[in-house]
Amino acid sequence: MSLTSDHVKRVAKLARLGLTDAETAEILAQLNSILNLVDQMQQIDTKNVMPLAHPLELKQTLRADAVTEMDQREKFQNTAPQVNAGLYLVPRVVE
């Protein structure tokens, strides 16, 4: 499988990345070379290999249901571009 520049533009849009035409061409070539590698891997017979959800073959540890975090709003909001009445402000998202 190989990608077209339309694919790259669509993925960039989904990821909210603005690419110039030159960047699109460059990334297209890079992504296609990665996909070539994937194509090579597809050749390997994995019939008897269990699917892997994580490269580390470990189990997730869980924590007890306890409140351990304190309120640090003031500290966090010091670095926010804009806050008001305790809310983080962002450019309006609905018309």
Add this chain to the structure above:
Amino acid sequence: MYEAVIGLEVHVQLSTNSKIFSGSSTAFGAEPNTQASLIDLGMPGVLPVPNAKVFEMAIKFGLAIDAKIEQESIFDRKNYFYPDLPKGYQISQFEKPIVGPGRVTIMLDNGTTKTINITRAHLEEDAGKSVHDVFDGMTGIDLNRAGTPLLEIVSEPELRSAKEAVAYLKVIHSIIRYLDISDGNMAEGSMRCDCNVSIQPKGSDVLGTRTEIKNVNSFRFVEKAIDTEIHRQIEILEDGGRVVQETRLYDPDKDETRPMRSKEEANDYRYFPDPDLLPVVLDSSFIEACNASLPELPATRRARYIAEYGITEYDAGVLVADRDLADYFAEVANISGEGKLAANWVMGSVLAELNQTSKSIIEFPVSAKQLSDLVSRIKDNTLNSKTAKTVFDALLTSDGEVDTIIEQEGLVQMTDTSAIETIVDEVISENSTQATNYRAAPADKRPKMLGFFVGQVMKKSQGKANPQAVNQILASKLAD
């Protein structure tokens, strides 16, 4: 003729103390962003650690719907951009959810039952809240809710009407309340429902194009939203048009659905396993412990109430739907030893009062002990239905003993035959014209005319005479 095909996705907020991946509190109503930690804010360099309690709750739900519990489940990233989702993805379960296929039974209006299959139930995190329309040109973000654990329950598209959808939703609500894994409060958003609706010609097996109505927040609105959407789709097809697959919102004020704009533009979530989280592998002993702690569930309790208290299937269904109401009824029935009378009172006066005052049984002023005393006094003929209602109304506003109220209000039922006879004689002589008319009337007209006399006697006895005795004595005296 068309047939509707409906599937529901129900989001249930799990009532844990802390969030699904962080130690922040989930308490409702806190100041904005005071319960949003670095993990909830999506800051780099921190790692999510799952809360064991959410697995316990999900497994209990799975066991309650007779589902396959997956010992190994995986968290995936669901990618989309919206300011109330700071990481740019929601951690959810896609390929390997904790709860596999299960089923519930719903009761239909005609008294029959129907099995609805549940595809899966998976764990995920909630997003924050956006505040529009307050700040000029800006949106305010409160991330207290971000990371609150959700269980998303997905049904197969096996529901055929809005009524069936509501019946299904009520069963789910009842189960989560019995399991005490969520407060299930739809008005506060602890239980939310997305409805997938399509229509097809009756008998056809070609599925129509479906639309999804997002975030409906009451049982009544679910019914209205689905009905409205079915009609809209029928009209489109009748006019020769095509239903467009899209996400819509229900507007209760206008009773219409309309397409949702903004974030749904590119519905491409690019799920992939979250590298920050390892596969969760649960021991059989963990699942066994969940099983051992399961409470009696609504269906079992319904069968038990029918057998133990001799009440009808319908009554039992209404009573067990709400766990607290079921407990209340059982207490009344156990203390008084009168299952049927207790059921009549709980389903009649008690439910009417709860509906009228929009209260839950927990806040109800009449205790189960008080109501059972009342029921006992009806059973032993101290009270008739009229005086019992007077005592009940008194219990609603004051906190007295039933027997004290009966005494104070002089409500003891008159069962002394001679006393009733005296009143009957008085009434007959005071209403001689009516008495003459009664005696002249044909036998089939008489029962209706007797009502007048019964009313007069009850009035004269201030409602205390035993109505059965009054009827008997009147009928025999007037027959002379």
